[in-house]
Amino acid sequence: MTVDVMTRPAVLILLGPPGAGKGTQARMLQEKFGLVQLSTGDLLRAAVKAGTPAGKQAKAVMDAGGLVSDEIVIAILNDRMSEEDCRNGVILDGFPRTTVQAKALDDMLRSTGQRINAAISLRVDDGAMVERISGRSTCAGCGEGYHDTFKPPLADGSCAKCGSTELTRRADDRAETVASRLEAYHAQTAPLIAYYDAAGVLTSVDAMAAIDKVAGDMARVVGSVMS
Numbered sequence: 001m002t003v004d005v006m007t008r009p010a011v012l013i014l015l016g017p018p019g020a021g022k023g024t025q026a027r028m029l030q031e032k033f034g035l036v037q038l039s040t041g042d043l044l045r046a047a048v049k050a051g052t053p054a055g056k057q058a059k060a061v062m063d064a065g066g067l068v069s070d071e072i073v074i075a076i077l078n079d080r081m082s083e084e085d086c087r088n089g090v091i092l093d094g095f096p097r098t099t100v101q102a103k104a105l106d107d108m109l110r111s112t113g114q115r116i117n118a119a120i121s122l123r124v125d126d127g128a129m130v131e132r133i134s135g136r137s138t139c140a141g142c143g144e145g146y147h148d149t150f151k152p153p154l155a156d157g158s159c160a161k162c163g164s165t166e167l168t169r170r171a172d173d174r175a176e177t178v179a180s181r182l183e184a185y186h187a188q189t190a191p192l193i194a195y196y197d198a199a200g201v202l203t204s205v206d207a208m209a210a211i212d213k214v215a216g217d218m219a220r221v222v223g224s225v226m227s
C-alpha cells in the first residue's frame with residue numbers, strides 16, 4: 001500500500017528509560033492528537049496473561065528485567081500496526097528498544113510508504129527512576145497510570161477517570177528488577193538516540209519536570225511535526 005503524503009499517518013517514537021513517563025505522556029498525546037498509543041510492554045503483558053506461545057517465552061525475561069527477543073517483539077508490533085485503528089497514526093511507547101528493532105521498523109514503514117515524524121527522547125536522571133517506578137500503579141479498568149506521590153488516585157483509592165477501585169502494580173516494578181531494566185536501557189536502547197539524531201528526527205524534552213509541563217513541551221513538538 002502506498003500512502004499519500006497528505007494523509008500519511010503520523011509515527012512518533014518515545015525514547016527514555018523505564019520510569020521516564022513514556023506511558024503517561026503517550027496516553028496524553030493519544031487523547032490530544034487522536035493517535036493510538038502502542039506499548040510493546042502492554043502487548044507483551046497481554047500475551048503473558050493470555051498464555052500465548054510468545055507470552056510464555058517472554059515471561060521469564062520480563063520478570064528478570066531483560067529484553068524480550070527482537071523476533072517476538074517485532075512480530076507482535078507488526079501485527080498490531082496493521083490493525084485498522086492505527087491508520088490515523090501511532091505513538092510507539094517502548095519500541096524500538098534495540099538497533100535491530102529500529103531497522104525492522106524502518107523496513108516496515110518503508111513498505112507502507114510511512115515515515116517517522118519524530119523520535120522524542122525523554123531526558124531524566126537515572127537516580128530518580130527507582131522512586132518513580134516503585135510508586136507506580138495502573139487502573140485495571142481503564143489503564144490510567146498513577147503514582148503514590150506524583151499522581152495519586154482519589155482519596156478513597158479509586159481511579160479519577162473511570163471510578164474503578166482495582167489498581168494494580170506491575171511485577172517488574174520492584175527495586176531489584178528496575179536496576180536490570182535501567183541497565184538494559186543503557187546498553188541496548190540508549191544508542192537509538194544517536195540513530196534517530198542521524199536520521200534527522202530526534203527531539204528531546206526535559207522529563208524531570210512536572211507531568212503537565214512535560215505534556216505541554218511534548219504537545220508542542222508533536223504539533224510541529226504533525227502538519
Ligand code: AMP
Nearest residue numbers: 040041042062066067068073094095097
Ligand atoms: P515496558 O512496559 O515498556 O516497561 O516493558 C516491560 C517489559 O517488556 C520490558 O522490561 C521488557 O522485558 C519487555 N519489552 C517491552 N518492550 C520491549 C521491546 N521493544 N523489546 C524487548 N523487550 C520489550
